[in-house]
Amino acid sequence: MKLLKNISALLLLTFIGINAANAQSTSKDRKAARALAIKNMVEAQNYVFKANYVTPMRGAGRSLTSDYDLAVSKDTIAAFLPYFGRAYTAPYNPTEGGIKFTNTHFTYTSKAGKKGGWSVTIKPTGKDKNISDWRDVQTLRLDISADGYASLQVTSSNRDPISFNGTIEKRVK
Template identity: 45%
Template sequence: MKTIKLIFSLFIVLATFKGVLAQTKAEKKAAKQAAVTKMIDAQHYTFVAQYANPLGGGHRYLNSDYDLKVRKDSLIAYLPYFGRAYFDAGYGDSNDSGIKFTSTKFTYKATPKKKGGWDIVINPSDAKYITQINMYVSADGYTNAQFTITNKSAISFDGYLKDKAK
């Protein structure tokens, strides 16, 4: 009889703990989604690239700090490039084939998606060769950023958003 009571008590404790754990997990997810919403609304975040996806194929893990900083008054890109260049990139050093620019003249449009997340379209007018950046942001902050470049094949990056990075 004591064994049955002990097993029953243990079952009750485990069921209660599982409920508390699930609630905590749901609360963490809601807090993260609220933080992402705040970043998008404030137009103040950094996209951290983890993978590069060149147009010709291949999924490359990035082991350095590559990012795109989005602010109301500026865009600052420091990203690698893998793919085909159609003519001289003109980015300065011929060995530097990355996507590196600072823009202060751009349009920015964030459209909420029906099932959560956003479609963001950025059109810099003062970034040489970069015509458009399309970002698809999930409610949790996971992001795919596609770059349309006039002198190179397109490339996209997978990563996540983080708040107010240096």
């Protein structure tokens, strides 16, 4: 009887160990697949940064409850982001607040990071005829982790810098 209990306990522990090992390998497989998908999106310049938290230079950070994003493709960047902070000049159109523009003339540089992430720098060149498309944004810098989390720093010539945290997602055309 004692032998039966020992065998049952051993089988139970073996079963639990096998299930835990399978769960870990499945988790690692999902993480590797996500990292590969992020890598492909960054290299193809085809993704959307979805902002969920903002940190202005002055004042406290806050969670964002609406959809704000930066869409990146090979030929266009489109920003729809809020702005909290000091602006040194008034906008051309007072009904348009935030960081909102679409630009087809920009430089895009990406570097692989040490831990599998990427550092992406986007600089609008301002060659578009409509100056309100790029306004005063000088640099957009994205630091992207292999897991798909990212931070975006926006540097402007007429506003204080601002940072956003969020995720990288597949761009739907």
